[in-house]
Amino acid sequence: MFGNLLLPEILELIEAKDFRTLKEIMSEWHPADLAELISDLPEATQFVVFRFLPKKLTTPVFEYLSVESQKTILESMGNKEIAAIINDLSPDDRTSLFEELPHSVVKNMLSLLSKEERDIAKTLLGYPEESVGRLMTPEYISVKEDVTIEDVLEKIRKYGKDSETLDVIYVIDEDGKLVDDLTIRQILLSPPQKQIAKLMDYKFSSLNATDDQEIAVDIFRKYDCYALPVIDNDGCLIGIVTIDDILEVAEEETTEDIHKIGGIEALDDSYMQTSVFDLIRKRAIWLIVLFFGEMLTASAMSHFEGDISKAVVLALFVPLIISSGGNSGSQATSLIIRGLALKEFGFSDWWKIMKRELVSGFILGFILGSIGFIRIWLWQSISGIYGPYWLSIGFVVMFSLIGVVMWGTLSGSMLPLLLKRLKLDPATSSAPFVATIVDVTGLILYFSIAQMLLGGKLL
């Protein structure tokens, strides 16, 4: 919490090589604060400070570091130090570190693990990317159903140290099949002599190791739980997933959604840790796609070039009209993408949503259209710049705005639903993407209405 406050002092201590004071100060800190401090240091200094951490804090601090800082620190270490840390890391944190390292480095690290840890690490890495298996840890407490509460507490005391969570105790049968889960609350509230069979209801939610991580997020969100068991196809308990890993996945998914809504391919790392090259690449893809889409506006407009040259006034309102469509589309698409992400509704609700959006779109378009009309009327009263056909021009702008805003809300809301239906990511229907669609069609609408209302007058 005070990490940032002390940063200059820490740097001074390093400068002065006063490592004793450094060590003393750090031993008082929370691992999360130390991790924050280390991340804020210049890369070259990170390892120096990490090395002076009290022994018992190295792994906890390491686990709080971002994968990028973990990499930096590992790179400065010898094999012996690396071995100490990666053998000590919890298996799920280790998997997520290994995921980010080059294949050759992982191979070396695997060889530094003890046989037991290596087997665990290899099994976990064997599951597909983005699967529950990659988040899993085999470190949990399980008991048979014929034991008492007392026995469970005894087992926890003996073997609990390595368990990722003590919030849930799993009950398995002779074959290792999961038969129930008991929360530590149920255990702690029962008298020590009680048989755990008396607490059991043989009901539990579980995940499969090959399930997609998104499914796990949904189940955690729905059941409000802290840990879920992972079973294989035979129903045998093979690991658990805890909420901290799920929260990270959920946060990443949301970040991906926000980036996509903004019209960027999701970044693999945080903004600052992404190289400028990658940043450009991720953005260029969509910018170019959208640019090709937008080139159709030039084609559409050249179709109406004759009209524009007869009535240049029409060109003046082009940005106003297409941007209003884009803005209303952007609103609709963010509403629907977020609602889909939170499972507030699904594709089956499309008709309900469409009705709401058509009504909203019409009224919003009418409001903007009226403002546009009044603006033209006012300017005309003051300066007469729109000439004798100002009223028709006013109506062209007004009707176009109504049409374009309705079209914006409609495509902004229906596109994400359609993508969802096609099992694609709804967030691909980004605000700029919807805007591009609406721009092209909006122009055609605008000039068509102009031809209708101004034909024989200005055109």
Add this chain to the structure above:
Amino acid sequence: MFGNLLLPEILELIEAKDFRTLKEIMSEWHPADLAELISDLPEATQFVVFRFLPKKLTTPVFEYLSVESQKTILESMGNKEIAAIINDLSPDDRTSLFEELPHSVVKNMLSLLSKEERDIAKTLLGYPEESVGRLMTPEYISVKEDVTIEDVLEKIRKYGKDSETLDVIYVIDEDGKLVDDLTIRQILLSPPQKQIAKLMDYKFSSLNATDDQEIAVDIFRKYDCYALPVIDNDGCLIGIVTIDDILEVAEEETTEDIHKIGGIEALDDSYMQTSVFDLIRKRAIWLIVLFFGEMLTASAMSHFEGDISKAVVLALFVPLIISSGGNSGSQATSLIIRGLALKEFGFSDWWKIMKRELVSGFILGFILGSIGFIRIWLWQSISGIYGPYWLSIGFVVMFSLIGVVMWGTLSGSMLPLLLKRLKLDPATSSAPFVATIVDVTGLILYFSIAQMLLGGKLL
């Protein structure tokens, strides 16, 4: 998990008034599934089903329901039933329900509470909105430091039933001052005869009841914890906040961010539960503000009306150019808003960010500009539509794109940082907002470049 599957069957049972089977089926379900089932039912039926829940499930199911469904169900209930439920609700869930109810209803409900619960409810409602106090529950386990592990376990067995969490046990001194927190893990892993004083390190993170909820979210995120103690100004323990409430706050904040990025005022309820009227109101505000901003494009363009009438070709590229600026701005603003929300960087990093964005903007602009130039060259080669000055037109488009894209990335990235600095919400710098700024200035840039390069030729 199977809620949706069985919905028609459940409706049939209600139709047939076969409440016995209904009751039997439901007693097998998880409260979260029952809550989902009830939410999916038509409003009129929700209460019928709720009433047939087994007694021990009513409160758990009620707690899983959305506040909207809770309201619907309470409205159909008599005072006696209401009293039973709201006395049984955990204090923090009750506060969040009361927050959504009209003042007069809350007053009635308070009178239905037992004296003890009423005092708790009133205290919690006394804290400011959006403060930690509103998320807090006074139901926790605390011990003095002279007890043994055995004593703690005994106390949990006796009083733990009402505690919101058993994950953390709080140690307080004679005056009620918080002196340490011990995780249940520490307790469970220690031999029963050990004095808890031996486990204590007198270090803990805590919240103040008047702290903003956003601060609580940041601290939970940083320390990866499940519960945090809340203290008053004297350091006395007055309650705890658990991660489930924090997750809800964090989710709401993210939803707000996404809506704002899309250019809408944040909704108070979910999309489906917001009335069409509110939906329109929340959207209209920004649409109108942006519309007034966009009207400047018409003014800007009328400034160049003479140029357009001389070279209509210029008008054709207006949408392409301003939308490219808007798109690159939308990308930059979503990147920066999300990074700020996750505390990946702060205002102090503005210079680092600006450098990255200037480089990215230049290269992206150069890519789009080149594509634009090639397009004009190709069309010219095929049809000669751009006339003798096609090369100059090509350069006007190319240079404008470079300028407008750089300007888009720059304002898209700097605006959220500036808002943050001014202690305003960075997400107010929505994609449409940035696009509007870039549209107006982009037009001026485009026509100025045109005057420079085409002056004396086309213009």
